[in-house]
Amino acid sequence: MLDNLPNSVSKVPLVNKLDLRQNVYVRNLFGGLELVMSNTVTKWSAFFLGFVFFLGIFGPTLAPHHYSEQFFRPDGTLKLALPPLSEGHLLGTTNQGQDILSRLLYGARPTILIGLGGGIMVSVIGTTVGVIAGYVGGRTEFALMRIVDMIYAIPLIPFAILMVVFFNIGLGTTILIIGVILWRGSARVLRSQVLQIKERPYIEAARATGASDRYIILKHVLPNIVNMIALFLALGIGISILVQANLAFIGVSDPFTPTWGVMIRNAYTSGRFAEMWWWSLTPGFLISTTVLCTFLLGRGYESLRNQRSGRQNVDSTEVIA
Amino acid sequence: MSNLLEVEDLTIQYKTRDASVQAVTDATFSVEENQFVGLIGESGSGKTTIGEAILGLMDDNGEIASGKVRYKGEEIQDYSEEEFQSKLRWSEISLIPQASMNSLDPIDPLDQQAIELAKTHTDWSKQKILTRLQELFEIVGLPADRITDYPFQFSGGMQQRAVIAFSLLLDPEIIIADEPTTALDVIMQDQIFKYINQIKDENDTSMILITHDISVVFENCDTMVLLHSGHIAERGNIKEIYRDPRHPYSILLEESFPDIRSPDKSLAIIDGKPPVIQEGVDMCTFAERCPWANDDCFDELPNLEPVAGDENHYTSCIRAEELDALVEGSDVAGDD
């Protein structure tokens, strides 16, 4: 019933700045990965997302053809609107004779880039604003939160349309449009997390010992909310991909880059949406599954952490913009 | 005096993901009419578990492995949730849970909560319920016209008293009070026990007082049950045990409380922590911490035996007879 004492105790080196394993953020990361792998749902969501990410990097390399290449038969006719598994096209062709599989693979990269870009913007801006508002308080908090309120009042899609009227439609613009609006939810939630943490005795102890605010934020506040930030990153990626698909569908995006959203749009505008079901199904399936996995991963991870620490954290459903 | 409640050889286990924990082992004690029983122990001693088990309020992963609980002669340990609700809870045995100010629903005013509570277990009229609530408020020193307030309009101490009033609403035979005054300061604690004792006198109510504070038990209870790692170390009439403690844990525990009457007395330190019992226990739970344990103490779990043939005093220390000499010979207990 009593622990066994070790026979010989060696002196443990205490301070090892160069040892990355000692770093609290690295510890959090590995701990998080371990947690994700422990649960079936989060594990497979993570694997799928890994696969999608892989497509993002290697898509164009893997694609059998170029995305805008049109295919002709020996007799000179275009291979138009072919269903899957016909004439050497695994997923069929578009109404202009382009290989859908190739388009899918090429389209992975911009889709994911937008997702990542949007997700990163959402979590970075949201964290910065949330932490500053929560920690500093007072008028700064007041001002920042009123800005958040105003941004909540802006509807995303009409805003995107407006931006497109004034600026070019491009990869960067799309990321910008999404990022500039959607950080509002994560800022609010993270601020309330910070408010809770700020009151904890270990923060007061650090202040009483003479730690600067910057030190406290970096060493004590952030490590304790980093899991929430990771959650928002995952959700942000998912939402960005969804929003991008939405924008593409209504035509507010570059029609020449075959992102998955654009493919669905093209299928729609061809007038043969239902007939050529294979054209929209594959990108649609990929979008939904990707987004689903980001949500499952994010929320699953959050509830795993809650189970472990047994504490009630703020629910992330508040964040859905 | 007949026994209202009898707990016999109760053993309770909890199953967690990794292992199982035996929170209570072979607990036996009883509660008579108009009697206050103090259930004392440190955290992890199983005292709250016993209180929960009596009312069927344990978490899902807890179960009564063996033993019986009898209320007015009838066995209740296997009651279904429905039976607990309709036959036992609130109307016969009520509970003042730990941190009880948190058990009041913040959304409804107090009179609504009382009405809901009473209507679940009885068919009293609304009028009767409210009148009774007002009476109880007066008994616990709360203004009767404030039964319509919301919990947040009361201070912490007042909320505590409101919960006590609720526990009396249906005039139960036994109240199980789990650390009812821990969060309160000493003046409020005194006030509350004053009311509790008044209630005992006027209503003939019995109580199981679960706490770690032996002073409060010595002052207010008639009998006490001392738990260590889920096993009863000593049990009996309060005055008997005070005069003649027969378990090392009782002796040391008493000496580890600072006493304001002798502030310079040094406190007894008990080594180690109460062990967590996993599957079964085959030695005295206190043996590793006991300054007077011998080899026999590690052999098997001792049973509760009467002290010198006294029906009101039981101990599970096999060296109970020699205890006086042993304590004398060592200087572990504080010097007066």
Added chain:
Amino acid sequence: MIEMTAEPVLRLEGVDKDFSQANSILGSIKNRVLGRDVEQLHAVDDVSLTLRRGEVQGIIGESGCGKTTLLKTIAGLHEPSKGDIIYRGENITEYTTKEWKEYRKNVQIIFQDPFNSLDPKYPVKEALAEPLKIHDVDDIEDRVVNVLKDVKLDPPERYLDRYPDELSGGEKQRVAIARALVLDPDLILADEPVSMLDVSTQAAILEDLNDITTQQDVSMLYISHDLSTVSYICDRVNVMYLGRIVESSETRDLLDEPLHPYTQELMAAIPVPDPFAERERTQIQGNPANPIGLPGGCRFKDRCVERMDICDTTPNDIETNDQTEHQVACHLHYDHTATDDVAVSANGGDGHE
């Protein structure tokens, strides 16, 4: 060992801490525009005390009486609204940033809640190394190992890599104490460090705090609501009620002869671990008054058994009673025929120390 003649470690003179009741920006703007006088919460009101080297002084009072606020103000977590805090002869409200850093090195705090006073993300060795790193102290390893031994977490190597959730409540609190000790402070501010622990753990930790303060020449201010633990460990006790110190004396003297009606009630309410003792229940009614917008006069008057008219109209003063420096702020003990001007300054009592 209390050094009677040296400069006291800490002196508080008429310290006030008020909290304004305007909750929001709009609220405070509105108040300023309309010229409204905002009601203040006088959490700490005119508190004076002197702490000598090596002394352990206690402050007892019910929850909400302001003792925690007072402690935090001394620790520099709040700014006093009025009054002086004098550390080793220097007024800390006039400190430069550099001097504050030095102060924070020498004045450490132990919190009440063992479950939240350590950052769950860091193991013990990093929690203890942190104060040392903040103040650029060398030989971190040695100090950390030694301080663990001081708080009886032996062998230290067993605890270095453990995380807070792997420690018991008592062990966590010992680490918190170790953290307070690691910089070799002059003054420790302890906020009920044992109230959330089991009794047997309490005893052990109180004993250790006793040893530490005696052996290491550290002064301590110990606040609690439990007179039993305070009288065990403190040389001198101050009784606080609704932000004010109402009685102050050497421990033994206070226990033998409490003078203020509130102290008397407090002591009468303590349960005695003796079933044969007959104790009279406390007669006191009601709760402490709302600390916001208190009327003038004695703050205990609404619950005091001995209340007189004079308790209403004049403010209180601390009055020395005898050689043990037993001070009490109560009109019962004040010689009203002595002077016409009742507003005798507090220095009348503190003068010869």
